[in-house]
């Protein structure tokens with residue numbers, strides 16, 4: 001059977017379904033082809049289930065120190081089966097909501113494995129999609145535009161193939177039935193750090209091994225150092241500048257032993273399990289791109305600012321295009337591609353002006369630039385940032401001035417009993433422009449929204465500092481750090 005649409009989207013993750021909803025809002029006929037479950041990595045194997053587990057871990061951690069808050073909670077018991085049940089209930093609730101949205105927007109959802117085909121009897125242009133349906137039947141979808149949103153998968157290490165018993169990636173780890181007593185986490189990036197925090201709160205003995213000089217090396221160095229300090233204080237073993245010899249790893253029914261080179265010295269790590277979190281690769285294999293002129297490099301699809309591939313009617317959004325692997329980036333790029341297809345102009349600018357020019361009487365939501373994207377790392381402590389790190393700003397030639405404010409000096413943080421961490425502001429010494437905001441501490445991932453708005457609106461640091469922040473709130477720390485840039489913080 002052949003069906004025709006304005007837009008076909010290959011992959012129903014957050015990028016794909018966001019593009020679909022926006023295209024439908026703009027009057028397009030839309031189909032999503034999804035081989036697994038609508039919602040993709042974020043909903044089923046990423047952001048949501050991991051945050052649900054983290055919430056239980058955090059609560060468990062807090063209950064263990066409940067005496068501090070005047071509450072005697074003897075025999076606090078972790079029921080990991082119930083933790084997993086709750087996680088699944090959270091996912092199911094959001095999954096239902098998403099299915100409703102897709103129906104409401106009259107988007108056809110076709111469950112099956114999709115492959116892109118070249119020029120054929122169905123269409124003189126490449127980009128039609130052949131779908132192998134679950135019942136073995138086939139269907140061909142022909143569209144004016146194709147959006148590829150096939151996401152990414154965990155990168156593996158040879159010698160440590162995931163078996164769901166001793167060796168995990170985040171995908172198997174999310175389905176853990178029983179917690180190991182000890183674990184080695186290979187990779188100190190966002191996913192590795194989140195799991196280190198979560199498992200440590202659940203009582204697992206954690207060692208985290210990172211090849212680079214610091215954990216979460218894309219963050220400001222002061223933030224990375226503070227994270228390492230706080231992890232060590234919690235009893236997490238942090239090995240940086242260290243590499244594992246996976247070729248000499250031994251996996252048995254009793255556990256894993258893993259030789260590791262730590263700062264020029266050999267060591268042997270032993271644990272019940274290993275979590276491999278060394279990054280993710282684009283899902284581009286076996287999808288028929290060789291039938292098109294779409295350029296794929298190192299497993300990722302090359303795109304321009306409008307998310308167009310080298311075949312201008314084919315777009316690629318989200319993890320598969322090799323940009324920032326974040327759910328909100330995928331969603332944003334989906335909106336951007338849909339608006340570009342629908343002829344909403346000016347959608348790919350990098351600041352407020354481009355947004356205002358984006359048509360339909362209102363600024364487009366598709367204002368985009370790496371310095372505007374908030375980055376969040378969950379766990380204890382939370383980390384969030386937007387804009388350039390101090391080093392990036394200096395490397396770009398800015399003369400910078402810095403403001404810092406510690407949560408120790410903040411009333412709300414003391415009330416919460418969460419005084420670790422700080423807010424750091426990087427500003428342009430010549431123009432007062434805000435270059436970056438970095439938070440490590442309580443609810444950083446919620447607080448960063450204010451800094452992201454400030455970046456989008458091109459605010460000066462003193463404008464945010466002068467904004468009246470309610471008391472007592474965690475957001476006061478942002479105001480105080482902004483004032484601290486000019487030595488005007490009232491509380492430090």
Ligand code: FAD
Pocket residue numbers: 010011012013014015016033034035036037038039040041042043045046047048050112113114115149150151152170191283287317318319320324325326327328329330378
């Ligand atoms: P995906 O969500 O991966 O969706 C791609 C979809 O395409 C999948 O459903 C797949 O089945 C489908 N597909 C692939 N090939 C085909 C085919 N041939 N035919 C049909 N369908 C196909 N990001 C955040 O911003 N915040 C977080 O807190 C966060 N936490 C994370 C935690 C973990 C453990 C992981 C792994 C990731 C996390 N991320 C987080 C990253 C985030 O999940 C991804 O950036 C986001 O899901 C990318 O969305 P996407 O639409 O590009 O791809």
